[in-house]
Amino acid sequence: MDTDFRVATNQAPPLAGHNVVTADRALVEAVGRHAEPAVVDDLSALGEEAGTAEAREHGMLANRFHPELTPYDRYGNRIDEVAFHPSWHWLMERAVGHGLAATPWESDSPHAHVRRAAGFLAWSQTEPGHGCPISMTYAAVPALRADETIAKEWTPLLASTTYDPGLRPAADKRGALAGMGMTEKQGGSDVRANLTEARPAGDGGYTLHGHKWFTSAPMNDVFLTLAQAEDGLTCFVVPRVLEDGTRNRLDVVRLKDKLGNRSNASSELEFHGTWATRLGDEGRGVRTIIEMVAATRLDCVLGSASLMRRALAEASWHVAHRAAFGSPLADKPLMQNVVADLAVESEAATALAIRLAAAVDGRDDPHEAALRRIALPLAKFWVCKRTPAMVAEALECLGGNGYVEESGLPLLFRESPLNSVWEGSGNVNALDVLRALGREPEVLQAWITEVGQARGADPRLDHAIDRALALLGDAGALEVGARRLAGQMAACLQGALLVRFAPPEVADAFCASRLDGGYQGTFGTLPGADFRSIVERTTPVV
Incomplete structure (x- = not known):
């Protein structure tokens, strides 16, 4: 029997018809x-x-x-x-x-x-x-x-x-x-x-x-x-x-x-x-414009979280509908690890971004104002830096299908470095963290209070918080180590939010991979975790 090669099989259907808000x-x-x-x-x-x-x-x-x-x-x-x-x-x-x-x-x-x-x-x-x-x-x-x-x-x-x-x-x-x-x-x-x-x-x-x-x-x-x-x-x-x-x-x-x-x-x-x-x-131009800078930094975090979520949706949708080597990709343990890792990254970014927006709603509260001052450059540095690698890994989940323009992933990948450049590069934001810590002592207390709400819930988070505070004690290495400090403090904020509010499997995967000191920097290297439930939590439903 001749096969009609004009009919495509084993291809994921178009991702359309889902509610981008309620399905997330x-x-x-x-x-x-x-x-x-x-x-x-x-x-x-x-x-x-x-x-x-x-x-x-x-x-x-x-x-x-x-x-x-x-x-x-x-x-x-x-x-x-x-x-x-x-x-x-x-x-x-x-x-x-x-x-x-x-x-x-x-x-x-x-x-x-x-x-x-x-x-x-x-x-x-x-x-x-x-x-x-x-x-x-x-x-x-x-x-x-x-x-x-x-x-x-x-x-x-x-x-x-x-x-x-x-x-x-x-x-x-x-x-x-x-x-x-x-x-x-x-x-x-x-x-x-x-x-x-x-x-x-x-x-x-x-x-x-x-x-x-x-x-x-x-x-x-x-x-x-x-x-x-x-x-x-x-x-x-x-x-x-x-x-x-x-x-x-x-x-x-x-x-x-x-x-x-x-x-x-x-x-x-x-x-x-x-x-x-x-x-x-x-x-007084810089002082006048600083509130605009803060608001655009929030949108850099939101925009990067949006790119992550769209890339994750495309990847999880594809592996749920594509089979290889005898079974759906979504059933392959290693693919589950990759998509679960992407999902953890996306959820951490989303949680921190919405927390920062809540700090804008509570801008008259001293804690919220101080938290906003320190957490915006922290999140702008960290979330925007994480986005290109995350989007690249999501694109790879689609293989060659993700490398063609019609998939939408090439645009997301080209866009992924933008927010790290716009409104202050990584160095500018890391140094702004140091500036805030040096001039406004209330911002460190706000960070300590925020992450402190999760103290005792996970020893890996506790140790990460202690390591961040130890970095602050080395005054001679603060500027050269500003990126390391900013990344550590931002990851602790994300970890605290996930430990307090996310499903246990998500929080455990984040703390084990991002805070435990042995993170390899490559997606799909999560230690043992409930990968399937994390993947199912994040796959769009049409």
Whole structure:
């Protein structure tokens, strides 16, 4: 009998038709710890839409058809417009509509930031690139509060759930998006080396003269940027369109040819007399912008946790439906070890990310504020560093099928280093941990209190906490060992959360592999554990 090779067999069906929120038990349980059950119910519609074949297709199309820059119109007028594929707008409309931009800052809910964090983690699994303008819009609001008048003008638009693209004055819009441009080609993370100059304009504003090396989403409505004023580095608000309807002089030099997503337009800008409003005092630019930095760091952690969860879902779904050597891959002990290890990594990232969002909800509580100060750079360093290796291992679970674009895994892999670079590289965040420990003694106490809630529950966690504290005692090696310290402290935070709240098999696997001192750094090397139940806990159900 002839075999029809045109009919594919032993292939996993497309992963579509599952609820990305309610099917994620680690996410549901994390939200339940820090908010009300109604929050998960409220996000169910988002989760259902995120799991559709339509959402998956829009994510692919937004990256296949890249943004296009048109610097001049047909008559030679400078317009600097970027055109996006309709799928980009489809994704953006839903992200804004589900309240994932700045909506929490205007909400009366005590769990607004947990809700938004869970939604951001789930919805970003559709496509990571459009999360950038959503994240910057969210992060802009706490910085804008440095000036009450400016905050009142922009916050309601940024918090709107109406997606209203197009270059028009703020007064003519039903919703707005924010961006940021901090780094310059000569300085990078060292923003104090910025050369862009701010000159008083005589009308209460300033004109900017210089450049920005990275500015994402140049079609957004307003940007926060740094420039050198008379009294030093200062933060400024730059509207894309002025009140009279004329376009602010904001030249888009080019779009970056970058690693990772292609859906989002990352650009280089030049300022040639660009009009701006000062935000905060002259010479206090870094202090003014620090709240925006903190909020974007939270989204780096959430974004990396989202990449992990999407990669894990693809891997666990594939091995559940693919057979090899006489039985399903999911039944092979070594494959169970690999997928269980990936699941433990993903759950640890999710647990820590949602805990940090809860600290934003409790920002008026001294412990929560101190914990947020130390745990954000810790988590930003650790979770974002763990993501590339984790996504690569998930891709390998699909074999050659994971190496082709249609699987979605190559995009996740290319995107996986991004959050470790954005808003401060690994070194910047590790050194920020040292800075916080040296200047704000309450942050160490907050960390000790947080991990201390799990003291006595697992000796491996107890010993890891002691090792972290011992590293702090070696003052001469603190800077050179900053990464080791940051990783140890972050892993202890994750371990404490899992020991307290995760199923015993998940907590045991984490402590045995990440905290016991013998971790090999390769996924699939868990010591004896209940692998099957961990895998089943994390496999999507359609």
